[in-house]
Amino acid sequence: MVIRLGPGYEFDLIRRFLEDMPPLPDAVRVGPGDDAAVLRDGTVVSVDMSVENVHFRRAWLEPEDIGYRAAAAALSDLAAMAAEPLVVLAATAFAPQDVPDFADRVVHGLRQAVEAAGAVLVGGDVTSSPGPVVLDVTVLGRAERPVLRSGVQPGDELWVTGELGGAAAAVVALTTGAVPPPGAAQAFRRPVPRIAEARWLAGHVALHALIDLSDGLSGDAGHLAAASGVSITIRSADVPVHPDLAASGDERRRIKGSLAGGEDYELCLAAAPGAVEAVHDAFVERFGLALTRVGAAQAGEGVTILDAQGEVMKFGTFGSAVLPGQGQEDDLGGFDHFRKSGDAG
Amino acid sequence: MVIRLGPGYEFDLIRRFLEDMPPLPDAVRVGPGDDAAVLRDGTVVSVDMSVENVHFRRAWLEPEDIGYRAAAAALSDLAAMAAEPLVVLAATAFAPQDVPDFADRVVHGLRQAVEAAGAVLVGGDVTSSPGPVVLDVTVLGRAERPVLRSGVQPGDELWVTGELGGAAAAVVALTTGAVPPPGAAQAFRRPVPRIAEARWLAGHVALHALIDLSDGLSGDAGHLAAASGVSITIRSADVPVHPDLAASGDERRRIKGSLAGGEDYELCLAAAPGAVEAVHDAFVERFGLALTRVGAAQAGEGVTILDAQGEVMKFGTFGSAVLPGQGQEDDLGGFDHFRKSGDAG
Secondary structure (H helix, E strand, O other): OOOOOOOOHHHHHHHHHOOOOOOOOOOEEEOOOOOOEEEOOOEEEEEEEEEEOOOEOHHHOOHHHHHHHHHHHHHHHHHOOOOEEEEEEEEEEEOHHHOOHHHHHHHHHHHHHHHHOOOEEEEEEEEEOOOOOEEEEEEEEEOOOOOOOOOOOOOOEEEEEOOEOHHHHHHHHHHOOOOOOHHHHHHHHOOOOOHHHHHHHHHHOOOOEEEEOOOOHHHHHHHHHHHHOOEEEEEHHHOOEOHHHHOOOOHHHHHHHHHHEOOOOOEEEEEOOOOOHHHHHHHHHHHOOOEEEEEEEEOOOEEEEEOOOOOEOOOOOOOOEOOOOOOOOOOOOOOOOOOOOOOOO | OOOOOOOOHHHHHHHHHOOOOOOOOOOEEEOOOOOOEEEOOOEEEEEEEEEEOOOEOHHHOOHHHHHHHHHHHHHHHHHOOOOEEEEEEEEEEEOHHHOOHHHHHHHHHHHHHHHHOOOEEEEEEEEEOOOOOEEEEEEEEEOOOOOOOOOOOOOOEEEEEOOEOHHHHHHHHHHOOOOOOHHHHHHHHOOOOOHHHHHHHHHHOOOOEEEEOOOOHHHHHHHHHHHHOOEEEEEHHHOOEOHHHHOOOOHHHHHHHHHHEOOOOOEEEEEOOOOOHHHHHHHHHHHOOOEEEEEEEEOOOEEEEEOOOOOEOOOOOOOOEOOOOOOOOOOOOOOOOOOOOOOOO
């Protein structure tokens, strides 16, 4: 089995972990390498782990927000398959001094996100941690017609929902000790898994591919390109930038935050030319959310970012941007979980 | 919704986390409080988190064993529902210095356990950890007729598979710097989720209830008693003790290890008098595994342990025995994740 993910040391590691995998049994329709696994009967399942001081900092978030974000990140993987959420399991590791009060508040926020998505918490695990708080959220849903990463065709258009870089704008503010603008703070603290939006789009457009933007547009487009065996070009000037990021006035930060700022949890979709345009106005009216064409697919491989003049922009490897200051500064990523010096290129 | 688990601070915490839960939707047949959640269509799902220096010590296990045990613990929850494993997802947090070599070996062991159970790894998450290694394993299976914790009837017999305390015997040896006897080492390093055994038993006996022994017999019998609204009496002299624990010659250690030593992952089942006896020989012949009557259920609540003379033995609260030296020494537990001083009673 070949695991077709985009570039990055984290994804190299996943490829290593899955070397020499046995063939998938008939009961499994989609195995590793997409946003979620899918069984033949339409069951969709995914898991997302959040680790303190990797995915979140306690000083930057209320405990409820920490739980909310952990669940929203996992639920977003169901959105990325156009699946309907059913049940959630939450495994938690808290330090003894965090129970019961801090832990209670984290789990309360987690349950808010689960219930907001129409799902229910049906189990989990509770353990102590000698170190960071760890939240691992398993989500299970159903999709009659799951939309995979692997269906992008040369000639397809690439679209995104919403505005990108809100979470990145909040992180920039928090890093410098500033108070994030309310819109950016909301995007960072209470991301919305685009479940209803994904299901509506899948019902109204012949979507070729779908992914959620957890690693940042450039990185996630890399996953689409790798899974589909195509090249993707993104026009940076067309990328809808969150107003609080745009307002920062820093061109480099604007480009980096909107292209590589992870954790916006908006959707990126591919469809034949004109297909999304035909439902654009109805979507915007229904959801009050932008829907913007940002690029296209061609024969080839990898992701190319064009600047406003149509020139190819040069960047290093793309990773998921989670916390600043841990990645390398000279690339479009911000954070690769296992970046080694010399890997960026 | 009332969460009916046995006593212990860890379980009090779970009860707190699940306060004011909305009613379960029709699509969910079994919610929190059993070994796994069950959907109406027979999908069974559970999650189990293993944290370094809580559930395992690197000095005591090969990396492959760490992964194997983490997966076996999760798969054992499917055995406890008499479910057939289908797919597994593994979320991992490793420190940068642990990748790729140590991490590779852990995941290799995890995959061995998954494949030995007839399941397949279909996804997961890979993140870095600033602290301990964390493995969170999600298991998904199917059960036509899941066997719950809540069906014990007054008058039922309580039976266990295998011999108890093997893992505890290994931990005792490792704690004192000794080399564990081979049988105990195998039980500790490569526990066998009793999946085939559970499914055979469920097919041949009208099981009233089933649980796997992850917290130790006394603690897990407490979960059965709480879930079923009955009292359970265990005759300690009837409990089958792993030969390497019996050979240690220490009476207190023998009793504690076999009654409260967690992580044996044997099964504990309840059925009407005579029902298990009728298939006993066929079971032992088929699986080469002991099947032993250890107690009975009556009207009432809680767990009572009788000594060889039929006298009630006095213990403190029961917790899961994982690593020694972290629990309180004057009770039958060994480890409660969040034991507070003064909680033992």
